[in-house]
Amino acid sequence: MTDNTHDPKLVSWVAGAGPGSDFPVQNLPLGIFSEAKGKRRPGVAIGDYILDLNGIADLLDEEWREDFAQPVLNAWLSRGNGAQRDLRARLSELLTDERYRDDVEPQLIGQSEVRMHVPCLVGDYTDFYVGINHAMNVGRQFRPDNPLLPNYKYVPIGYHGRASSIRASGEDVVRPCGQRKPPEAEAPEYGPSRRLDYELELGMWIGQGNALGERIPVRDAESHIAGWCLLNDWSARDIQGWEYQPLGPFLAKNFLSTVSPWIVTSEALAPFRMPVPARPEGDPEPLPYLQTDGDTAFAIQLEVTLMTERMRAAGAAPKVLSRGTAAAAMYWSAAQIVTHHASNGCNLQPGDLIGTGTLSTASDEGLGCLLEISEGGKRPFDLGNGETRSFLEDGDEIVLRAWCEAEGAVRIGFGECVGRVIPSR
Amino acid sequence: MTDNTHDPKLVSWVAGAGPGSDFPVQNLPLGIFSEAKGKRRPGVAIGDYILDLNGIADLLDEEWREDFAQPVLNAWLSRGNGAQRDLRARLSELLTDERYRDDVEPQLIGQSEVRMHVPCLVGDYTDFYVGINHAMNVGRQFRPDNPLLPNYKYVPIGYHGRASSIRASGEDVVRPCGQRKPPEAEAPEYGPSRRLDYELELGMWIGQGNALGERIPVRDAESHIAGWCLLNDWSARDIQGWEYQPLGPFLAKNFLSTVSPWIVTSEALAPFRMPVPARPEGDPEPLPYLQTDGDTAFAIQLEVTLMTERMRAAGAAPKVLSRGTAAAAMYWSAAQIVTHHASNGCNLQPGDLIGTGTLSTASDEGLGCLLEISEGGKRPFDLGNGETRSFLEDGDEIVLRAWCEAEGAVRIGFGECVGRVIPSR
Structure with a gap:
């Protein structure tokens, strides 16, 4: 599979993900967030938003589901960089192809509305x-x-x-x-x-x-x-x-x-x-x-x-x-x-x-x-x-x-x- | 309550807990053990045996039950030394009073039959x-x-x-x-x-x-x-x-x-x-x-x-x-x-x-x-x-x-x- 996730022509339909943003669709960094009184869970930054990975679990590999229900990313990271590449490719698709917009958009939360946490339980x-x-x-x-x-x-x-x-x-x-x-x-x-x-x-x-x-x-x-x-x-x-x-x-x-x-x-x-x-x-x-x-x-x-x-x-x-x-x-x-x-x-x-x-x-x-x-x-x-x-x-x-x-x-x-x-x- | 758990006259009915043992009833140290193919769980050393704390949970404070079902002792230790004193007093009673013998004895496992583990998940x-x-x-x-x-x-x-x-x-x-x-x-x-x-x-x-x-x-x-x-x-x-x-x-x-x-x-x-x-x-x-x-x-x-x-x-x-x-x-x-x-x-x-x-x-x-x-x-x-x-x-x-x-x-x-x-x- 050719990796086109870095293609500069790729543009996300999410607001704030354009040029100059820290978080264009070519980035897709992972973190742990919570809303007021909500549980900690994994998300990915895109433009001014966080995409709730637990919320879109249905659109991702079934094997990953449990990892994205965790309050830290240790289990996910233990899968190694092959899984990371697969996730990246899939997220790139979901966030650029308008066909997924109706399914994905409800799982976007404004970054200003959440609190971010240390993404892992740091062993050492x-x-x-x-x-x-x-x-x-x-x-x-x-x-x-x-x-x-x-x-x-x-x-x-x-x-x-x-x-x-x-x-x-x-x-x-x-x-x-x-x-x-x-x-x-x-x-x-x-x-x-x-x-x-x-x-x-x-x-x-x-x-x-x-x-x-x-x-x-x-x-x-x-x-x-x-x-x-x-x-x-x-x-x-x-x-x-x-x-x-x-x-x-x-x-x-x-x-x-x-x-x-x-x-x-x-x-x-x-x-x-x-x-x-x-x-x-x-x-x-x-x-x-x-x-x-x-x-x-x-x-x-x-x-x-x-x-x-x-x-x-x-x-x-x-x-x-x-x-x-x-x-x-x-x-x-x-x-x-x-x-x-x-x-x-x-x-x-x-x-x-x-x-x-x-x-x-x-x-x-x-x-x-x-x-x-x-x-x-x-x-x-x-x-x-x-x-x-x-x-x-x-x-x-x-x-x-x-x-x-x-x-x-x-x-x-x-x-x-x-x-x-x-x-x- | 007077603490008589150190009384030198106290003798356990468990074999090997007599004078010269590392583990008389005056000691009662905690650890994490497993049997072949068994789960890790908390126990206490007494003589040549380990007493399975999960196994005797019915005889202990109900509040502690969840802690003694864990594979590490962190949750238990977080309760502090008051809880430790209460557990010690209760274990001392269970292991010296013949009336409890029938209930407790089935939960004793020979130390030579188990593997011991690091007792906590060490954060630092x-x-x-x-x-x-x-x-x-x-x-x-x-x-x-x-x-x-x-x-x-x-x-x-x-x-x-x-x-x-x-x-x-x-x-x-x-x-x-x-x-x-x-x-x-x-x-x-x-x-x-x-x-x-x-x-x-x-x-x-x-x-x-x-x-x-x-x-x-x-x-x-x-x-x-x-x-x-x-x-x-x-x-x-x-x-x-x-x-x-x-x-x-x-x-x-x-x-x-x-x-x-x-x-x-x-x-x-x-x-x-x-x-x-x-x-x-x-x-x-x-x-x-x-x-x-x-x-x-x-x-x-x-x-x-x-x-x-x-x-x-x-x-x-x-x-x-x-x-x-x-x-x-x-x-x-x-x-x-x-x-x-x-x-x-x-x-x-x-x-x-x-x-x-x-x-x-x-x-x-x-x-x-x-x-x-x-x-x-x-x-x-x-x-x-x-x-x-x-x-x-x-x-x-x-x-x-x-x-x-x-x-x-x-x-x-x-x-x-x-x-x-x-x-x-």
């Missing part, structure tokens, strides 16, 4: 550190002459994060308390973080997993990635600086991680594939188990904006903090990340979330967190309305956005990943 | 590092003059581990592969770990959780701990040494963690409470949010044995690698661990597993891992049968055991936590 959340510019910028603050540790160009560095505190876009960020010790203080104090930060990341949702003790060859790795989202790995830099040695970040990160609610499928990203950026001359080749060829990077654009309390009151536009591209920022590809994660026999499971780590451009225009933008607080920056920032203040709202553009393809978007800081309780 | 697994002697011994290998980092006596150091690879006692340990780089090598290689180790830890199972953004005052912390188990945090030291900076251990640990299958309840441990050991003179007081008084430590004895392939073939007894006590090893108590974990608003959930970190005595008799016993491999030790060890060989089986003894109380045991190393796949 792992965060990587593949943004090499971020690693350099942060490393330079601690080790000016030697910003990258010797393992960085061999090992896709990662660590386990907290699954329980992952929330969907829109969740307030309660300023965390914790131990913090300024260098000049003799002993630490406990209190609200004074160096609260965001981190711009992409997240991958795992589809089919692997059994404990088995590995995932790098050539198969992409078949385990169901799709992508935005991820804000909120970070309390003062807590982090004091607690992180020798076992890594813990309470500095696990108070909240926010995801954009839509799983932008690996299939939807196909037109945006591109070669992995060449390694700088002199860098080692990846070890054999991590060697890939082909277009295993994706042309994903990223943007972060900030809206302060004062901007909101003044009806001002948000301030763009960064713009950049993901592929250039990633020293290791998604396939390499997945293969490395399972290279010791660690079992990945459907619905696991894997973060890339903070993605910063090599230039100052696309830095992925305030720690970089303000150089650890040493260079507060101007917001253009008389305010300055080093780290986040109460009332600040951060919005992450991502989208893909490529010649001959229809632009698709990830939706937003939003969080507003509220005072400590 | 966190591992701490509160074994101060372990931290000193390991730190000394890396930083001879300054083994403990400056944060250690203020912060109960912890990090997130992998939930998906937690298995119950008896699971084979597939020797993990990974990147390892001996100091003299120019570049790392990928291959089977050459420095595979065990770690002797205790684990805590969380009962009632806390909401995201809320904290747990230290005076309430113990009410969130449903019970305890043994935990073997298998570790590949060569992988760990190369990968762990700057974000902590990852693939060196997440290939498998083994728990003993029984949840030894907080109630069962009550007679073994003891004061927290005094901090050495000159050590700082804990910050106010971590200050406790009262008997928040427990008199738990620990033992590790090793059985090699050659010992097994010769019918020899296993070699005792260490014996010690948990309380003296722990710089931070269970209550402090729980309070610290939630001190930034991180939400704990029923069924979460929290490890103490490796527990080593101050003397050489109770060191909790081979990294300490062999001093990082520099001092291979004699097993007494012509064999030596620095790290684990294929075929080696490690057994962790724990038990509690106190004057005027009946000894209770944790059962075993067993794992045998098999070759890399």
